[in-house]
Amino acid sequence: MLRTNLEHLETEDTLKAALKEHENVMISCGRMGPMCLPVYAIMDGLKENYEHVKFFDQDFDGPAASFIRSLPQCAGFMGLPFTVYFKNSEPVAATSSIQTREQVVTILDREFGKPE
Numbered sequence: 001m002l003r004t005n006l007e008h009l010e011t012e013d014t015l016k017a018a019l020k021e022h023e024n025v026m027i028s029c030g031r032m033g034p035m036c037l038p039v040y041a042i043m044d045g046l047k048e049n050y051e052h053v054k055f056f057d058q059d060f061d062g063p064a065a066s067f068i069r070s071l072p073q074c075a076g077f078m079g080l081p082f083t084v085y086f087k088n089s090e091p092v093a094a095t096s097s098i099q100t101r102e103q104v105v106t107i108l109d110r111e112f113g114k115p116e
Helices: 010-021 036-046 061-068 101-112
Strands: 023-031 055-059 083-086 092-095
Touching: 010 055, 010 061, 010 101, 023 036, 023 061, 023 101, 036 055, 036 101, 055 061, 061 083, 083 101, 092 101
Parallel strands: 023 055
Antiparallel strands: 023 083, 083 092
16 A cells, blocks of 8 residues: 555555546556655645545555556556546546646646636
């Protein structure tokens, strides 16, 4: 399990339940490394303002991560984390490697709308 302040998705069942229960979901699938930690911190910092989005992390090396790793949107990814944005259980955007706060906010606003 990753040591972050985000909710963790440890099994494929919990991942699928999260997608079913929430309209807007951001999942960052990675490790506790230098490219992933900033993304987790950005997500944690945005939780309060983006109450209409659920933020999760997932251990890249766990068996449940095969769901994220096998998405067509992630096929060419080389760097961690794999970050996928889901709307109504469907992937609508995906990024790989480190992201800035501005990059994450741009995707959140475009795909899920700005916070009220």
